[in-house]
Amino acid sequence: MKSEKTPPPSLVQDHYTTLEVASMLGLAVRSVQLMVDRNELEAWKTPGGHRRISRASVEQWINARTGGAKGGNPVAVTSNPSEGNAGGSHSRARHHAQILLIEDSIHFQNLVTLLVNQHFPGAVLHTANDGITGLAMYGQIQPDVLIVDILLPGIDGATLITTLRSHPQFARSRLIVVTSLDETQREPYAFALQGVTVIHKPQLVAELPAALADSLPAKVA
Template structure:
């Protein structure tokens, strides 16, 4: 059945329609931005009306009260490029707790992350060095050198300690780096600083 005559979509279908990761759509449902319910078989269904309402809101700006409190200026976007579901969930939790007005989008690999970054033009990019499908140093260098991403601030997260990061030193020069064991302590402050910097530069 064509998408334009259907009343509901699966989470995967909404992710494809909106150009997002499935996890991002799930978080939108959790935040109440999309209306969803589960079938007797346990499959999540998302209403077409709420998807269209969200799309319209993105085109024209919020036409109704936002479902979350806004602690920073509207439409601030953060893109996380990270293949670990555990760290995707952890970063999502930190953003909700410390920056509740920020839109967090998630990409599972470097290639999808580059495509999504080009589409979203995020204020801040959080990138893991070790990603499937692309060399982390190559990805970071591309993000830093491409004019399309010139306004985006970059934060790198990694499980590599200082010695393990040595081969990537040329790409990481001048970029904030968070060792994953310190994510909870360090990432919220770095994100706030990065967002403030993009506001000042606007």
């Protein structure tokens, strides 16, 4: 049963449109609609049939996926992306370089964490376990470096990269792709990998520190 009901009077003004939520999370409108259908977001419909999504449920969804990340604090979302850059936890975190790792393997999450802590102790590493969560975290963090696996649950890395490239804020991030696929196996994803640093996972320890040094701000690297 969908979470679409008449909102309490105190929450009438505390909501977003589907388009606003899609913009905040860096997702397609259809993805947000499916999240409502899965009861991941609380929503109701206006008398005119327009869907409205509770701000509290959006914040809860993001915090459930970012609160456990290293250095992560609960995130308060805003319908204006530029406001997220101006203050709050995001601006405080900007004193340190931000790295977002989107990787579903716990082993490689731990390995990247070890390498970042060892070589770039001044950087903050955030981790997402799947592409959808990674898209949402990207919109909140707007990292200096994005590390993405190609094979991810929910949405593959190539599709994720293509989606992010449609957002202007992606221009400020450097991209590193890590994958267990060899060059032949990567061919179906070549459309998203042109001009991108790609590291084969067996070479991660040897190659990732140098790739991060080239991508992170000079004061961190």
